[in-house]
Every structure is written in structure tokens, then in C-alpha cells.
Amino acid sequence: MYATTTPARVLVVGPTATPDDVDNLRGYALDVADQIGVSATYALHNEYRVTDFEAVYVLCASTELHDTVGLVLMAEALAAGMPVHEPQSPREAAQCVCGQSQTVRTVIGEDGSVWCAECRDEVAGCAHCAELPDMEEMALVDRDSTWIPVHAGCLATAVATIPGAEFVTA
Structure with missing residues (x-):
């Protein structure tokens, strides 16, 4: 029904010059992971191989990205022919029929209704099972x-069975 597919692992790039920049990038990567239904790595350095990822999401418009880390990774992704997704405008944000807000990528069905990745059955499986x-x-x-x-x-099983394990959740 939909022409879109959801990659299992994406790279998220953006400014990292200040602690606030890193917090914003981390938060945007959380939104990408939640709304797209994938594992999302937020790039804190440029030593990633972009071809290990299925797509790159950019926190800001490419013309506003002045950070070396983000620029290098975005350029490598474009040179490799990978999909690079700039942020959608606030006007494009919408709410799925299930109630989830769609601020990263809004997909509209043939009937005009908004569908999130989970409602489209395009989410990655559990990293554990x-x-x-x-x-x-x-x-x-x-x-x-x-x-x-x-x-x-x-997650609860892993925390209970691995003494001293630390998990940071949203």
C-alpha cells in the first residue's frame, strides 16, 4: 500500500559543538528512533562508515549545518548515493490515526490519513529477541x-539477570 520502506539502522547527524547541540542531536535521534521505528545512532564523531547505515537523517537543513562532523558524514552519504533526509517543516507535522505525533517524516495514505511506522508495519523488531x-x-x-x-x-529481564547493568531509557 505504501512505497516507503523503513531501514533497520540509521545515522543522525547535526551540530555537536556545544553540550546543548549534543543534547538536541540526542533528542532528535530519539524522535527518529521512535517515529521511524529503527535503531538511530547520533553521530558524535566522523569515524562512522556511513555505508553501515541505511539512511542519514539531518537535524537541521543542510545549508545550516556548519559542524565538521555532520558535514563530513552527510557528504560521505551523498557520495555513496545513500538517502539523506533533511527535517520536515513544522507545517508538515501531523498526527497518526493511532495518536502518535509525526514530526520527523509524515506519511499520508491514499485516503489522506496520516500513518506512523508502526501502523504501516514498518518497524524494526526488538534488538534482544x-x-x-x-x-x-x-x-x-x-x-x-x-x-x-x-x-x-x-529490558526488564536483562536488567534482572545482568547484575550491575545500566540502561538509560527515554
């Missing part, structure tokens, strides 16, 4: 600058 979020809600865990989707039950 690889099952889809059919019956159990997914949590997003921040691990090594990557927001990773994981079932709440899998």
Missing part, C-alpha cells in the same frame, strides 16, 4: 550513542 512490537510496547535504550528498540519485558 527480534520479535515485532505486536503485543508488547517497545522501549528505547540509549547504548553507545544509539537509541535501540527493545521490548519492555526483554
Whole structure:
């Protein structure tokens, strides 16, 4: 029904010069992971291989990106022919039929209604058990600058069985 596909892992780039910039980038990567339904790595350095990712999301318009890390990674992605998604305008933001706000990428169905990645069945599975979020809600865990989707039950089991494990969740 939809021509879009959701990649399993994306890179998110943007300014990183100040602590506030890093917080904004981390927050945008969380929005990307939540709304697109993928693992989203926020780039704090330019030593990533962009071809290890399916797409690159940019926090700001490319003409406003003056940070070396973001510019280098975006240029590498464009040179490799990868999809590079600039942020949509606030006017394009909408709410899915299920109620989730769509601020990263709004997809409108043939009938004119807005559909999120989960309603389109385009979400990645749990990073722990690889099952889809059919019956159990997914949590997003921040691990090594990557927001990773994981079932709440899998997360609780991991915390209970791995002494001293630390998980940072949204």
C-alpha cells in the first residue's frame, strides 16, 4: 500500500559543538528512533562508515549545518548515493490515526490519513529477541550513542539477570 520502506539502522547527524547541540542531536535521534521505528545512532564523531547505515537523517537543513562532523558524514552519504533526509517543516507535522505525533517524516495514505511506522508495519523488531512490537510496547535504550528498540519485558529481564547493568531509557 505504501512505497516507503523503513531501514533497520540509521545515522543522525547535526551540530555537536556545544553540550546543548549534543543534547538536541540526542533528542532528535530519539524522535527518529521512535517515529521511524529503527535503531538511530547520533553521530558524535566522523569515524562512522556511513555505508553501515541505511539512511542519514539531518537535524537541521543542510545549508545550516556548519559542524565538521555532520558535514563530513552527510557528504560521505551523498557520495555513496545513500538517502539523506533533511527535517520536515513544522507545517508538515501531523498526527497518526493511532495518536502518535509525526514530526520527523509524515506519511499520508491514499485516503489522506496520516500513518506512523508502526501502523504501516514498518518497524524494526526488538534488538534482544527480534520479535515485532505486536503485543508488547517497545522501549528505547540509549547504548553507545544509539537509541535501540527493545521490548519492555526483554529490558526488564536483562536488567534482572545482568547484575550491575545500566540502561538509560527515554
